[in-house]
Amino acid sequence: MYSKIRVAAYCRVSTDMEDQLHSLSVQIKYFTEYISAHEDYELVEVYYDEGITGTSTRKRDGFNRMIADCEDGKIDLILTKEVSRFARNTVDTLNFTRRLSELKIGVIFMNDGIDTRDKDGELRLTIMSSIAQEESRKISERIKWGMKKRMEDGVVLGCGRIYGYKVIDGKLEVVPEEAEIVKEIFRSYLYDGKGSSVIAHELSDRGIPTLKNRVWSPQHVLKILKNEKYVGDLTQWKVYTPNVLAEKAKINRGDNPEAPLITIRDHHEGIISREMWDATQAEMFRRSQKSREGRKHSQSYWFSGKIVCGKCGYSFIAINSSTQQYRQIGCRNRQIYGTALKTAPNGEVIGCDNHTIDERILAKAMSVLLANVQVLRSELESEMLQEIQAIQSTQKEVDTSSLQAEIENLNTKKRKTIDLMLEGLISKDDLKKQTEFYDSEITRLSEKIAESKNIGTLHKKQIDSIKSAMSRIKNIADCDVDNTEIYGEMLEKIVVPSYQHLHIYLSGIPTGFHLTYTVKKAPRVGIYDIIIDSCEIIP
Numbered sequence: 001m002y003s004k005i006r007v008a009a010y011c012r013v014s015t016d017m018e019d020q021l022h023s024l025s026v027q028i029k030y031f032t033e034y035i036s037a038h039e040d041y042e043l044v045e046v047y048y049d050e051g052i053t054g055t056s057t058r059k060r061d062g063f064n065r066m067i068a069d070c071e072d073g074k075i076d077l078i079l080t081k082e083v084s085r086f087a088r089n090t091v092d093t094l095n096f097t098r099r100l101s102e103l104k105i106g107v108i109f110m111n112d113g114i115d116t117r118d119k120d121g122e123l124r125l126t127i128m129s130s131i132a133q134e135e136s137r138k139i140s141e142r143i144k145w146g147m148k149k150r151m152e153d154g155v156v157l158g159c160g161r162i163y164g165y166k167v168i169d170g171k172l173e174v175v176p177e178e179a180e181i182v183k184e185i186f187r188s189y190l191y192d193g194k195g196s197s198v199i200a201h202e203l204s205d206r207g208i209p210t211l212k213n214r215v216w217s218p219q220h221v222l223k224i225l226k227n228e229k230y231v232g233d234l235t236q237w238k239v240y241t242p243n244v245l246a247e248k249a250k251i252n253r254g255d256n257p258e259a260p261l262i263t264i265r266d267h268h269e270g271i272i273s274r275e276m277w278d279a280t281q282a283e284m285f286r287r288s289q290k291s292r293e294g295r296k297h298s299q300s301y302w303f304s305g306k307i308v309c310g311k312c313g314y315s316f317i318a319i320n321s322s323t324q325q326y327r328q329i330g331c332r333n334r335q336i337y338g339t340a341l342k343t344a345p346n347g348e349v350i351g352c353d354n355h356t357i358d359e360r361i362l363a364k365a366m367s368v369l370l371a372n373v374q375v376l377r378s379e380l381e382s383e384m385l386q387e388i389q390a391i392q393s394t395q396k397e398v399d400t401s402s403l404q405a406e407i408e409n410l411n412t413k414k415r416k417t418i419d420l421m422l423e424g425l426i427s428k429d430d431l432k433k434q435t436e437f438y439d440s441e442i443t444r445l446s447e448k449i450a451e452s453k454n455i456g457t458l459h460k461k462q463i464d465s466i467k468s469a470m471s472r473i474k475n476i477a478d479c480d481v482d483n484t485e486i487y488g489e490m491l492e493k494i495v496v497p498s499y500q501h502l503h504i505y506l507s508g509i510p511t512g513f514h515l516t517y518t519v520k521k522a523p524r525v526g527i528y529d530i531i532i533d534s535c536e537i538i539p
Contacts, residue, residue, distance in 0.1 A: 007042065009080065200216040492506055
């Protein structure tokens with residue numbers, strides 16, 4: 001019984017520019033019509049990759065899926081435009097064509113006139129793929145030379161957007177509202193002595209987003225502190241690809257003469273002064289040295305940088321006074337702008353009337369809270385388990401086998417639709433519309449399969465999080481409740497909503513604690529007793 005040759009095609013463009021994507025659609029259309037026009041051919045699929053370099057096959061999903069289908073016995077012959085579209089790496093080209101030959105699958109490179117089923121096919125393929133690889137190297141060299149020249153001329157490349165700046169026509173321009181945050185980050189680190197974690201927490205608590213609308217992390221802060229662009233300098237070519245076949249870029253440490261670091265001093269308007277920049281780099285070096293010596297950077301008190309005003313969101317800072325034995329901590333907004341609320345020229349509401357707080361109150365609150373953690377332990381664990389169960393109850397496992405069967409069914413319908421068009425029963429426009437519908441449904445089902453597979457991983461992470469928090473609670477319950485050094489390690493942050501109220505959050509515990517207190521004072525004596533009236537879990 002005669003059976004048709006099951007034929008697939010592969011096409012690729014190396015960038016995702018609009019004209020290249022148009023070229024890709026033309027290629028797909030050409031191969032579809034070409035295969036369908038041959039009576040002895042049966043179209044399997046036109047596999048493709050867009051915006052992917054040809055120098056390696058590792059990240060080409062369409063190509064890899066085609067090879068997998070070959071190994072599953074679904075394909076007899078592959079058509080492709082030319083060797084350079086298949087792979088510009090000679091080794092990859094030969095390895096895959098030999099692998100396919102072992103499976104009795106031929107590859108036809110149409111523009112190059114090469115059919116791997118011919119006796120001299122491999123010899124001709126070796127010559128053509130070597131030429132393609134050399135062409136890729138030459139193109140890479142020309143691109144590098146052009147990039148180097150433009151960098152030396154001060155054109156900003158490979159930097160679409162960084163916090164505080166936008167790039168317009170290859171030039172960096174300051175974004176004023178973001179520049180103020182950058183200045184604050186440098187001030188907080190250098191003058192207030194805060195670490196990157198504390199600064200990130202404060203920015204996130206105030207609802208200030210990163211460029212990608214994410215929560216601030218210590219890494220975000222450190223990248224800003226280390227970026228020379230904020231002082232007005234520009235260093236480019238910080239990463240480079242060693243050669244055309246290399247898959248990973250390397251960090252440029254200035255030791256590659258073919259890709260030298262290019263630095264231009266005072267290239268653009270800086271956001272911070274050079275004095276602040278130099279002092280910040282020196283402080284970062286000093287702290288890193290302490291870290292290497294096994295000593296953590298610490299400030300003069302255990303709660304430094306971890307107290308936030310519950311009224312305005314500003315941080316609390318120490319108020320120095322030569323007449324007071326104990327530190328008073330107050331809202332930074334109040335210290336700078338006073339207690340009366342007013343509107344600044346930029347529209348921001350400034351001023352705060354929140355009360356100051358004595359450091360002894362904070363110490364007493366932490367002591368009582370840590371002593372009560374053991375009592376609250378079972379309640380905490382119960383709440384965390386209920387929360388995870390509630391989350392997991394909304395996440396149902398999906399039967400991926402039925403979804404996969406639907407995808408196979410849609411692919412079959414796509415092939416039948418092409419047959420209907422060839423038989424003249426439907427038009428090419430109808431074919432296009434129907435194919436687009438099938439493709440969108442296949443994409444939707446594929447996403448559901450991927451989502452289902454991720455649920456198990458998510459559940460595991462949630463359970464691990466519970467175990468970690470429970471372990472943290474046990475450690476807290478066993479600690480010395482009167483050791484202020486331990487307070488600093490255990491404390492994540494304290495929010496001061498108003499006088500006689502505190503919200504305390506401990507590291508690793510997904511809920512906070514609401515404490516109320518009473519202070520007893522006497523003339524000439526000052527505070528002589530602090531009473532914690534209540535300590536409850538924040539619902």
